[in-house]
Amino acid sequence: MDEQQIIEGCLRESPVASRAMVEAYGNLVLSVALNVIGNRQDAEDVCQETFLQVFRRLDRYDRERSFKTWLLTIAYRRSLDMLRKKRRFSEFSARAKFEPSVISRGGDPHPADPEPLPSALLERLSPKERTALCLWANEGYTAGDIAGVLTCSASTARVYLFNARRKIKALLEKDHGLLQNG
Amino acid sequence: MAFCRTAEFLYDALPLRSVRGWLIRGHMERCPGCQARLVGPEEARDLLVRPGRLGDPEALWRRISVETERAAAAPEPAPARAGLAWRLAAGVAMAAVVAVTGFWLLREVERPGFDAMAVAPADRFEIDYVNVGGEPAQTFVYQPQGTDTVFIWATKTP
Numbered sequence: 001m002d003e004q005q006i007i008e009g010c011l012r013e014s015p016v017a018s019r020a021m022v023e024a025y026g027n028l029v030l031s032v033a034l035n036v037i038g039n040r041q042d043a044e045d046v047c048q049e050t051f052l053q054v055f056r057r058l059d060r061y062d063r064e065r066s067f068k069t070w071l072l073t074i075a076y077r078r079s080l081d082m083l084r085k086k087r088r089f090s091e092f093s094a095r096a097k098f099e100p101s102v103i104s105r106g107g108d109p110h111p112a113d114p115e116p117l118p119s120a121l122l123e124r125l126s127p128k129e130r131t132a133l134c135l136w137a138n139e140g141y142t143a144g145d146i147a148g149v150l151t152c153s154a155s156t157a158r159v160y161l162f163n164a165r166r167k168i169k170a171l172l173e174k175d176h177g178l179l180q181n182g
Numbered sequence: 183m184a185f186c187r188t189a190e191f192l193y194d195a196l197p198l199r200s201v202r203g204w205l206i207r208g209h210m211e212r213c214p215g216c217q218a219r220l221v222g223p224e225e226a227r228d229l230l231v232r233p234g235r236l237g238d239p240e241a242l243w244r245r246i247s248v249e250t251e252r253a254a255a256a257p258e259p260a261p262a263r264a265g266l267a268w269r270l271a272a273g274v275a276m277a278a279v280v281a282v283t284g285f286w287l288l289r290e291v292e293r294p295g296f297d298a299m300a301v302a303p304a305d306r307f308e309i310d311y312v313n314v315g316g317e318p319a320q321t322f323v324y325q326p327q328g329t330d331t332v333f334i335w336a337t338k339t340p
Contacts, residue, residue, distance in 0.1 A: 018250065019243050026239030034231045044242070051246050052253065119229035137226035138233065155203030162206050165220035168229065172221065 029075045035134040036079040050075045069148040129164035
Protein backbone atom coordinates (compact mmCIF):
# COMPACT_ATOMS: atom_id res chain seq x y z
CA MET A 1 0.00 0.00 0.00
CA ASP A 2 1.43 3.39 -0.93
CA GLU A 3 0.78 6.64 0.93
CA GLN A 4 -2.18 7.71 -1.22
CA GLN A 5 -3.86 4.31 -0.85
CA ILE A 6 -3.37 4.42 2.89
CA ILE A 7 -4.90 7.90 3.09
CA GLU A 8 -7.85 6.93 0.88
CA GLY A 9 -8.40 3.79 2.95
CA CYS A 10 -8.28 5.71 6.23
CA LEU A 11 -10.81 8.20 4.86
CA ARG A 12 -13.11 5.21 4.24
CA GLU A 13 -12.39 4.12 7.83
CA SER A 14 -10.77 0.90 6.70
CA PRO A 15 -9.03 -0.88 9.61
CA VAL A 16 -6.50 -2.38 7.17
CA ALA A 17 -5.48 1.09 5.98
CA SER A 18 -5.36 2.41 9.56
CA ARG A 19 -3.07 -0.43 10.52
CA ALA A 20 -0.91 0.20 7.46
CA MET A 21 -0.60 3.84 8.48
CA VAL A 22 0.54 2.96 11.99
CA GLU A 23 2.99 0.41 10.59
CA ALA A 24 4.38 2.96 8.12
CA TYR A 25 4.61 5.97 10.41
CA GLY A 26 4.28 4.64 13.97
CA ASN A 27 7.98 4.48 14.73
CA LEU A 28 8.59 7.86 13.12
CA VAL A 29 5.96 9.55 15.30
CA LEU A 30 7.11 7.66 18.39
CA SER A 31 10.75 8.63 17.83
CA VAL A 32 9.88 12.32 17.43
CA ALA A 33 7.70 12.27 20.55
CA LEU A 34 10.38 10.38 22.48
CA ASN A 35 13.11 12.81 21.42
CA VAL A 36 10.98 15.82 22.33
CA ILE A 37 9.55 14.49 25.61
CA GLY A 38 12.32 12.15 26.78
CA ASN A 39 9.90 9.76 28.44
CA ARG A 40 8.77 6.51 26.85
CA GLN A 41 5.33 6.21 28.41
CA ASP A 42 4.37 9.81 27.63
CA ALA A 43 5.74 9.44 24.11
CA GLU A 44 3.54 6.37 23.55
CA ASP A 45 0.52 8.31 24.79
CA VAL A 46 1.39 11.15 22.42
CA CYS A 47 1.81 8.68 19.58
CA GLN A 48 -1.60 7.16 20.26
CA GLU A 49 -3.27 10.59 20.49
CA THR A 50 -1.56 11.69 17.29
CA PHE A 51 -2.92 8.78 15.28
CA LEU A 52 -6.39 9.11 16.77
CA GLN A 53 -6.39 12.78 15.78
CA VAL A 54 -5.10 11.92 12.31
CA PHE A 55 -7.88 9.36 11.79
CA ARG A 56 -10.51 11.85 12.99
CA ARG A 57 -9.22 14.85 11.05
CA LEU A 58 -7.85 13.25 7.90
CA ASP A 59 -10.54 14.99 5.85
CA ARG A 60 -8.85 18.30 6.73
CA TYR A 61 -5.48 17.22 5.39
CA ASP A 62 -4.39 19.45 2.50
CA ARG A 63 -3.15 17.17 -0.30
CA GLU A 64 -0.85 19.95 -1.50
CA ARG A 65 1.26 19.51 1.64
CA SER A 66 3.48 16.58 2.52
CA PHE A 67 1.54 14.02 4.55
CA LYS A 68 4.60 13.22 6.65
CA THR A 69 5.05 16.90 7.56
CA TRP A 70 1.35 17.21 8.46
CA LEU A 71 1.57 14.09 10.62
CA LEU A 72 4.74 15.30 12.34
CA THR A 73 3.17 18.72 12.98
CA ILE A 74 0.39 17.00 14.90
CA ALA A 75 2.89 14.82 16.77
CA TYR A 76 5.00 17.88 17.65
CA ARG A 77 2.00 19.84 18.95
CA ARG A 78 0.79 16.87 20.95
CA SER A 79 4.27 16.51 22.44
CA LEU A 80 4.25 20.17 23.47
CA ASP A 81 0.83 19.67 25.06
CA MET A 82 2.19 16.69 26.95
CA LEU A 83 5.20 18.67 28.16
CA ARG A 84 2.94 21.45 29.37
CA LYS A 85 0.69 18.98 31.16
CA LYS A 86 3.29 16.83 32.79
CA ARG A 87 6.26 19.11 33.45
CA ARG A 88 8.46 16.13 33.87
CA PHE A 89 11.65 17.93 33.06
CA SER A 90 12.65 18.04 36.69
CA GLU A 91 12.68 14.24 36.82
CA PHE A 92 14.62 14.11 33.58
CA SER A 93 17.31 16.53 34.80
CA ALA A 94 17.47 14.79 38.18
CA ARG A 95 18.22 11.53 36.41
CA ALA A 96 20.86 13.28 34.30
CA LYS A 97 22.60 14.42 37.47
CA PHE A 98 22.71 11.02 39.08
CA GLU A 99 23.24 8.75 36.09
CA PRO A 100 26.48 9.78 34.38
CA SER A 101 26.16 6.95 31.87
CA VAL A 102 23.07 8.62 30.48
CA ILE A 103 24.90 11.91 30.06
CA SER A 104 27.99 10.55 28.46
CA ARG A 105 26.51 9.09 25.31
CA GLY A 106 23.50 8.37 23.22
CA GLY A 107 20.20 6.95 24.26
CA ASP A 108 20.68 3.41 23.03
CA PRO A 109 24.21 2.29 23.80
CA HIS A 110 23.04 -1.33 23.92
CA PRO A 111 21.32 -2.47 20.72
CA ALA A 112 19.31 -4.99 22.70
CA ASP A 113 17.92 -2.30 25.00
CA PRO A 114 14.14 -2.70 24.68
CA GLU A 115 13.39 0.91 25.60
CA PRO A 116 15.89 3.30 24.04
CA LEU A 117 15.83 6.86 25.37
CA PRO A 118 17.38 10.03 23.98
CA SER A 119 20.52 11.36 25.64
CA ALA A 120 19.94 13.54 28.68
CA LEU A 121 22.04 16.18 26.92
CA LEU A 122 18.98 16.97 24.84
CA GLU A 123 17.26 18.16 27.97
CA ARG A 124 19.42 21.29 27.74
CA LEU A 125 17.63 22.24 24.53
CA SER A 126 14.21 23.81 24.21
CA PRO A 127 11.46 21.57 22.76
CA LYS A 128 11.66 23.49 19.47
CA GLU A 129 15.42 23.02 19.28
CA ARG A 130 15.06 19.30 20.08
CA THR A 131 12.44 18.88 17.39
CA ALA A 132 14.57 20.74 14.84
CA LEU A 133 17.63 18.63 15.69
CA CYS A 134 15.66 15.38 15.57
CA LEU A 135 14.07 16.14 12.19
CA TRP A 136 17.37 17.29 10.73
CA ALA A 137 19.49 14.39 11.99
CA ASN A 138 16.99 11.53 11.72
CA GLU A 139 14.88 12.57 8.74
CA GLY A 140 17.29 14.77 6.80
CA TYR A 141 14.86 17.69 6.96
CA THR A 142 16.02 21.11 5.75
CA ALA A 143 15.22 24.38 7.56
CA GLY A 144 12.25 24.81 5.21
CA ASP A 145 10.86 21.35 6.06
CA ILE A 146 11.39 21.92 9.79
CA ALA A 147 9.57 25.25 9.48
CA GLY A 148 6.55 23.33 8.16
CA VAL A 149 6.45 21.16 11.29
CA LEU A 150 7.18 23.94 13.80
CA THR A 151 4.82 26.31 11.95
CA CYS A 152 7.36 29.12 11.77
CA SER A 153 9.49 30.77 9.10
CA ALA A 154 12.44 28.94 7.56
CA SER A 155 14.74 31.59 9.03
CA THR A 156 13.43 30.89 12.53
CA ALA A 157 13.75 27.12 12.02
CA ARG A 158 17.33 27.68 10.88
CA VAL A 159 18.05 29.53 14.14
CA TYR A 160 16.52 26.72 16.26
CA LEU A 161 18.61 24.13 14.44
CA PHE A 162 21.79 26.18 14.63
CA ASN A 163 21.33 26.82 18.36
CA ALA A 164 20.68 23.12 18.98
CA ARG A 165 23.75 22.02 17.05
CA ARG A 166 25.96 24.62 18.72
CA LYS A 167 24.77 23.86 22.26
CA ILE A 168 25.14 20.10 21.84
CA LYS A 169 28.61 20.45 20.36
CA ALA A 170 29.69 22.66 23.28
CA LEU A 171 28.21 20.21 25.79
CA LEU A 172 29.89 17.23 24.13
CA GLU A 173 33.23 19.02 24.15
CA LYS A 174 32.79 20.00 27.79
CA ASP A 175 31.84 16.42 28.61
CA HIS A 176 34.87 15.13 26.70
CA GLY A 177 37.14 17.60 28.53
CA LEU A 178 35.77 16.47 31.89
CA LEU A 179 36.39 12.81 31.02
CA GLN A 180 39.97 13.58 29.96
CA ASN A 181 40.74 15.70 33.04
CA GLY A 182 38.93 13.52 35.50
CA MET B 183 38.73 33.86 11.27
CA ALA B 184 38.19 37.49 12.32
CA PHE B 185 34.96 37.52 10.35
CA CYS B 186 33.85 34.30 12.11
CA ARG B 187 34.38 35.99 15.47
CA THR B 188 32.49 39.08 14.32
CA ALA B 189 29.62 36.94 13.02
CA GLU B 190 29.49 34.99 16.26
CA PHE B 191 29.60 38.19 18.31
CA LEU B 192 26.75 39.67 16.28
CA TYR B 193 24.80 36.41 16.61
CA ASP B 194 25.05 36.49 20.39
CA ALA B 195 24.62 40.26 20.73
CA LEU B 196 21.52 40.56 18.54
CA PRO B 197 18.82 38.16 19.67
CA LEU B 198 16.68 38.90 16.60
CA ARG B 199 15.73 35.78 14.70
CA SER B 200 15.79 37.55 11.35
CA VAL B 201 19.36 38.82 11.93
CA ARG B 202 20.47 35.45 13.24
CA GLY B 203 18.89 33.66 10.28
CA TRP B 204 20.66 36.03 7.93
CA LEU B 205 24.03 35.45 9.64
CA ILE B 206 23.58 31.68 9.51
CA ARG B 207 22.53 31.70 5.87
CA GLY B 208 25.12 34.25 4.82
CA HIS B 209 28.16 32.96 6.65
CA MET B 210 27.87 30.19 9.22
CA GLU B 211 26.31 27.61 6.89
CA ARG B 212 29.14 28.09 4.39
CA CYS B 213 32.14 28.56 6.65
CA PRO B 214 34.04 25.33 7.51
CA GLY B 215 35.40 26.94 10.70
CA CYS B 216 31.92 27.77 11.97
CA GLN B 217 30.58 24.37 10.89
CA ALA B 218 33.29 22.70 12.99
CA ARG B 219 31.72 24.28 16.07
CA LEU B 220 28.40 22.56 15.37
CA VAL B 221 27.42 18.98 16.05
CA GLY B 222 27.30 16.85 12.89
CA PRO B 223 24.40 14.62 11.83
CA GLU B 224 26.16 11.40 12.90
CA GLU B 225 26.98 12.73 16.37
CA ALA B 226 23.44 14.04 16.72
CA ARG B 227 21.94 10.69 15.68
CA ASP B 228 23.97 8.99 18.42
CA LEU B 229 22.17 11.14 20.98
CA LEU B 230 18.69 10.71 19.53
CA VAL B 231 16.28 7.81 19.39
CA ARG B 232 16.06 6.64 15.80
CA PRO B 233 12.84 5.20 14.33
CA GLY B 234 14.71 2.08 13.19
CA ARG B 235 15.64 1.23 16.78
CA LEU B 236 12.08 1.10 18.03
CA GLY B 237 11.21 -2.34 16.76
CA ASP B 238 7.86 -3.60 15.50
CA PRO B 239 4.99 -1.08 15.79
CA GLU B 240 2.54 -3.96 16.40
CA ALA B 241 2.09 -3.08 20.09
CA LEU B 242 1.41 0.49 19.13
CA TRP B 243 -1.24 -0.59 16.65
CA ARG B 244 -2.94 -2.77 19.28
CA ARG B 245 -3.21 0.24 21.62
CA ILE B 246 -4.47 2.52 18.89
CA SER B 247 -7.01 0.02 17.51
CA VAL B 248 -8.54 -0.43 20.98
CA GLU B 249 -8.90 3.35 21.33
CA THR B 250 -10.25 3.70 17.79
CA GLU B 251 -12.96 1.12 18.49
CA ARG B 252 -13.80 2.80 21.78
CA ALA B 253 -14.02 6.21 20.10
CA ALA B 254 -16.23 4.79 17.34
CA ALA B 255 -18.62 3.30 19.92
CA ALA B 256 -18.85 6.51 21.96
CA PRO B 257 -21.17 9.31 20.83
CA GLU B 258 -19.55 12.35 19.21
CA PRO B 259 -18.95 15.04 21.82
CA ALA B 260 -20.81 18.27 21.18
CA PRO B 261 -18.19 20.55 19.62
CA ALA B 262 -17.43 23.98 21.08
CA ARG B 263 -20.32 23.81 23.58
CA ALA B 264 -17.93 23.84 26.51
CA GLY B 265 -16.06 26.82 25.10
CA LEU B 266 -19.29 28.73 24.59
CA ALA B 267 -20.44 27.97 28.14
CA TRP B 268 -17.14 29.22 29.55
CA ARG B 269 -17.32 32.42 27.52
CA LEU B 270 -20.91 33.02 28.68
CA ALA B 271 -19.97 32.41 32.31
CA ALA B 272 -16.98 34.77 32.05
CA GLY B 273 -19.18 37.45 30.46
CA VAL B 274 -21.83 37.18 33.18
CA ALA B 275 -19.16 37.29 35.91
CA MET B 276 -17.55 40.39 34.37
CA ALA B 277 -20.93 42.14 34.05
CA ALA B 278 -21.69 41.33 37.71
CA VAL B 279 -18.37 42.78 38.88
CA VAL B 280 -18.92 45.98 36.86
CA ALA B 281 -22.50 46.34 38.14
CA VAL B 282 -21.55 45.83 41.82
CA THR B 283 -18.58 48.24 41.58
CA GLY B 284 -20.67 50.87 39.79
CA PHE B 285 -23.51 50.55 42.29
CA TRP B 286 -21.14 50.90 45.25
CA LEU B 287 -19.40 53.96 43.79
CA LEU B 288 -22.67 55.71 42.98
CA ARG B 289 -24.11 54.94 46.40
CA GLU B 290 -21.01 56.33 48.13
CA VAL B 291 -20.96 59.49 46.02
CA GLU B 292 -24.66 60.20 46.43
CA ARG B 293 -24.71 59.61 50.16
CA PRO B 294 -25.66 62.77 52.10
CA GLY B 295 -22.80 64.24 54.06
CA PHE B 296 -20.19 63.60 51.48
CA ASP B 297 -20.22 67.04 49.92
CA ALA B 298 -17.31 69.42 50.00
CA MET B 299 -18.49 71.10 53.15
CA ALA B 300 -18.85 67.92 55.18
CA VAL B 301 -15.60 66.18 54.41
CA ALA B 302 -12.42 67.42 55.97
CA PRO B 303 -9.98 68.35 53.26
CA ALA B 304 -7.12 65.94 52.76
CA ASP B 305 -3.62 67.01 53.74
CA ARG B 306 -2.22 69.55 51.34
CA PHE B 307 -5.35 69.35 49.21
CA GLU B 308 -7.21 72.57 48.54
CA ILE B 309 -9.90 73.48 46.11
CA ASP B 310 -11.05 77.08 45.95
CA TYR B 311 -13.76 76.81 43.36
CA VAL B 312 -14.79 74.70 40.39
CA ASN B 313 -16.36 76.11 37.27
CA VAL B 314 -18.39 74.05 34.85
CA GLY B 315 -19.37 75.82 31.64
CA GLY B 316 -18.13 79.12 33.04
CA GLU B 317 -20.44 78.90 36.05
CA PRO B 318 -19.56 77.90 39.62
CA ALA B 319 -20.34 74.21 39.88
CA GLN B 320 -21.83 72.06 42.61
CA THR B 321 -18.80 70.20 43.93
CA PHE B 322 -18.45 67.14 46.10
CA VAL B 323 -15.15 65.92 47.50
CA TYR B 324 -14.92 62.38 48.74
CA GLN B 325 -12.00 60.78 50.54
CA PRO B 326 -12.39 57.07 51.50
CA GLN B 327 -11.44 56.35 55.09
CA GLY B 328 -7.84 55.36 55.65
CA THR B 329 -6.66 56.32 52.14
CA ASP B 330 -5.00 59.32 50.57
CA THR B 331 -7.22 59.14 47.52
CA VAL B 332 -9.55 62.06 46.90
CA PHE B 333 -12.45 61.96 44.44
CA ILE B 334 -13.92 65.22 43.15
CA TRP B 335 -17.42 65.15 41.72
CA ALA B 336 -18.52 68.37 40.00
CA THR B 337 -21.88 68.98 38.35
CA LYS B 338 -23.39 72.02 36.77
CA THR B 339 -25.40 73.96 39.32
CA PRO B 340 -29.11 73.52 38.55
